[in-house]
Amino acid sequence: MSDNRRFTLFSTAGLGIMLGLGLVLGLVLGLVVAPAFRGSTPADDSPEAGFARDMSAHHAQAVAMGMIAQQRGTNIAVRVIGGDIALTQQGQIGMMSQWLRGWGLNVNGTGQAMAWMPGGENALEDGLMPGMATQEEMTKLDQARGPEVDRLFIQMMIKHHLGGIHMVDGILKQSRNEDVVWLANSMKAGQQKEIRDLQSAQKSLPSQ
Amino acid sequence: MSISTPSEPKNPSVVKVSGKPAAKPGAKPGTKSGTKAPVSAKGKGGGRKPVTPVKVGGGRNWGPIALFTAVGVIAVGIIGFAAWPSFGPGGTAYSWQTRAGQISGIVNFRDNGTQLIQEHDWAPQKYDQNPPVGGKHNPVWQRCMGDIYDAPIPNEHAVHSLEHGAVWLTYRSDLNPDEVNTLKGKIKGKQFTLMSPVEGLDHKVSLQAWGYQLKLDDVNDSRIDDFISVLAKNATLEPEASCSGGNTATGTTPLTEQQAQQRLGGNQ
Numbered sequence: 354m355s356d357n358r359r360f361t362l363f364s365t366a367g368l369g370i371m372l373g374l375g376l377v378l379g380l381v382l383g384l385v386v387a388p389a390f391r392g393s394t395p396a397d398d399s400p401e402a403g404f405a406r407d408m409s410a411h412h413a414q415a416v417a418m419g420m421i422a423q424q425r426g427t428n429i430a431v432r433v434i435g436g437d438i439a440l441t442q443q444g445q446i447g448m449m450s451q452w453l454r455g456w457g458l459n460v461n462g463t464g465q466a467m468a469w470m471p472g473g474e475n476a477l478e479d480g481l482m483p484g485m486a487t488q489e490e491m492t493k494l495d496q497a498r499g500p501e502v503d504r505l506f507i508q509m510m511i512k513h514h515l516g517g518i519h520m521v522d523g524i525l526k527q528s529r530n531e532d533v534v535w536l537a538n539s540m541k542a543g544q545q546k547e548i549r550d551l552q553s554a555q556k557s558l559p560s561q
Numbered sequence: 562m563s564i565s566t567p568s569e570p571k572n573p574s575v576v577k578v579s580g581k582p583a584a585k586p587g588a589k590p591g592t593k594s595g596t597k598a599p600v601s602a603k604g605k606g607g608g609r610k611p612v613t614p615v616k617v618g619g620g621r622n623w624g625p626i627a628l629f630t631a632v633g634v635i636a637v638g639i640i641g642f643a644a645w646p647s648f649g650p651g652g653t654a655y656s657w658q659t660r661a662g663q664i665s666g667i668v669n670f671r672d673n674g675t676q677l678i679q680e681h682d683w684a685p686q687k688y689d690q691n692p693p694v695g696g697k698h699n700p701v702w703q704r705c706m707g708d709i710y711d712a713p714i715p716n717e718h719a720v721h722s723l724e725h726g727a728v729w730l731t732y733r734s735d736l737n738p739d740e741v742n743t744l745k746g747k748i749k750g751k752q753f754t755l756m757s758p759v760e761g762l763d764h765k766v767s768l769q770a771w772g773y774q775l776k777l778d779d780v781n782d783s784r785i786d787d788f789i790s791v792l793a794k795n796a797t798l799e800p801e802a803s804c805s806g807g808n809t810a811t812g813t814t815p816l817t818e819q820q821a822q823q824r825l826g827g828n829q
Contacts, residue, residue, distance in 0.1 A: 369625030376632045380639065410752040413706055417805035424825070447801045450794075459657070461790045466750070481750050488708055488749075492809050 394456050400527040403469020404537070405449040406462045408520060411482050412442040412449075414491070415513055421494055422506040430554040431503045434547060438510070441543070448536060470523035484516015500559065507555045514544040514551075657795035661773060664787050670694050671772035679724060679798065683818050686717050692731045692759055693720050695771045699815040701825065705729075705804035707750040710757040710811050717815035718808045719755070723771040726797025727753050727804055728789050731767045732780075734758035740765070740780045747785055753793040753804050757811070770796035 395401035415438055422435025453460045466482050467473030476483050486494070486509050494505045521541045528534055661667060670677065670690070677695030686697050693716050702721035703714055719729050732744055736758075744766065748756040759767070764776040768785065770792035775784060808816055808824070816824065 366622040366625045369622070369629045373625065373628045373632045376636060380632075380636055384639075410706075410750070413752055413803065413805050416803060417704075417706065420806050443801075443803065450801065459790065460794050461753075463786065463790050485750065491704075491706075495809055 395458075395530060395533075397458050398464075398469075400469040400524055401530050401533050402453060402456065402458050403462065403464075403467075404520065404524040404528070404533065405452050406460065407466050407469070407482060408517070408540075409446045409449045409460070410466070411485065411513075411517055411520065412446050414485055415439070415442045415510065415517070416446070417491060418486070418494060418506060418510055418513065422502065422510075425498065425502045426506060427500050428503040428554060428558060430550070430557070431506055434510075434550055434554065435506060438547065445536065445540070452532060467520075470520065470527075473523065476519065482516060483519045484513040486513065503554075503558055507551050507558070511548055511551050511555075514548050518544055657791050660791045661788075661796075664775060664784055664791065666777065666784065667773060667775045667788070669773055675772075677772055681721075682717075683815070685715075685814055686720075688716060688720070690774065692716065692729070692762070692767055692769055692774075694769050694774050695723060696720060698724065699808075701816055701821050702727075702804070702807040703755060704807040704809045705753060705755040707748055707752060708755045708809070709745050709748055710755065712757070712811035713759060713813055714755075714757045714811050715808075715813060715815040719757070719769075722755060722804065722807070723769060723796075724798050725753075725802040725804055726794045726799070727755055727770070728793040728796075729769040730754065730756040730785070730789075731759045731762060731769065732756070733762040733765050734760045736765060736780070743780045744785075747789065751789065751793070754789060755804075771798055772796070 419435040419437070419439030419442070422431050423433075423439060426432040426435055450460050462468075465474065465477075466480070467476055470476070478485075479487070481487065490509065494502070494509060497505050518541055521537045521544075524533060524537050525541070528537070655663075662669065675689070675695075678697050679695075680697045681700040682697045683699060686693075688696050697717075698720035699715070699717035700721070701718060702725055703710075703718035705722040705725065705727035713734070719727075723729060730744060730748055732741065736744075744756060748754045765778045766776070766780060766782075766785065768775045768788045770788070773788075773792060773796060775788050777784060806825075808821075810816075810824070
């Protein structure tokens with residue numbers, strides 16, 4: 354008989370309450386634990402996704418500049434650095450695109466550029482990300498010939514790298530994602546070194 | 562609230578459906594403990610809490626049901642809220658092809674039997690669509706890094722850009738400056754896009770990706786942004802092909818091999 358009584362503890366009401374409490378407990382745990390996993394797969398509006406998209410666009414312009422320098426520069430240092438930057442950054446664009454795909458996100462954002470970075474909207478110059486050349490400046494470089502290519506390329510790429518490093522600092526302050534932090538750190542070190550190389554090449558150009 | 566509701570162990574033939582009257586007889590099992598329990602509240606429960614007879618075979622236990630339902634609804638709400646950006650209409654959980662199909666009015670030439678040849682050819686081409694959405698094209702692509710061209714550009718270069726994943730926004734050349742500025746705002750500096758006017762276009766705006774086209778008559782139509790967001794870069798035939806470099810000149814005839822050599826050749 355007492356067995357029967359015990360059984361009643363698991364009647365509809367008892368089960369209902371236990372299930373209910375269990376569900377509540379599970380939800381609370383889920384909500385507490387979920388943020389810990391968010392680091393490994395950034396969301397659509399995360400700084401990591403914003404960085405991957407914006408830096409891809411930023412890199413694409415450096416690739417364009419680098420290709421022009423590599424093809425049409427007259428100074429050998431300029432040509433070598435141009436080719437190096439173009440190849441490296443094109444490869445990094447592929448990495449960042451694949452991050453986004455791996456995170457299940459669109460490679461294109463829908464918001465404004467730099468929105469992932471605190472104060473990012475203030476860093477925009479006429480709607481362009483820091484260090485970006487305008488369409489007119491790019492066309493001017495594209496149409497330049499002779500030593501003018503070297504001169505323009507060095508100026509534009511130094512500015513471009515400084516802007517890029519600013520964005521890298523922005524993501525390093527916000528992200529704990531290993532892949533992102535690793536690539537961002539390498540970008541910063543690489544671009545700082547390239548700025549020094551570009552500055553020394555700048556000094557070797559014939560003054561005009 | 563008492564967790565233990567009495568059951569009717571002694572009389573399996575009495576089914577406790579929810580009928581109150583039927584439950585009463587079942588509530589009086591003739592066992593020794595039976596004498597205490599059902600009658601109740603006053604009796605000693607032998608260490609166990611006495612059971613109130615009122616509960617016996619009574620109506621449903623609305624409390625637990627309500628609690629259970631509420632928790633369930635909240636759970637579904639939370640899961641739904643979290644999943645909506647991915648699984649809602651246009652969500653990122655769907656492939657870009659699926660999301661493209663969800664843009665109303667879009668024409669998918671990839672699926673309707675249209676043959677779009679990928680070959681290169683320096684010669685000017687005739688295209689079946691206006692503006693073209695694919696086909697033979699010039700070896701040189703049109704630069705498509707959010708470039709805004711104020712005059713028509715050769716189709717043969719633009720089609721090569723589409724092959725690389727660009728979205729080409731074309732507008733009828735007689736749009737007023739405000740309309741053109743609105744469109745510029747959607748393209749400027751945006752990777753894998755380019756924009757140019759087309760004379761005598763049959764709609765105010767026509768968007769192209771390789772094998773896709775959307776024509777509309779309002780420059781503020783949100784489908785313009787949808788088309789760009791879903792198709793730019795994603796619709797490429799050559800993943801990670803670049804929009805950097807290429808032709809930047811406007812005009813109606815494509816670069817010849819000699820012109821390309823002059824324009825894009827190495828240093829000499």
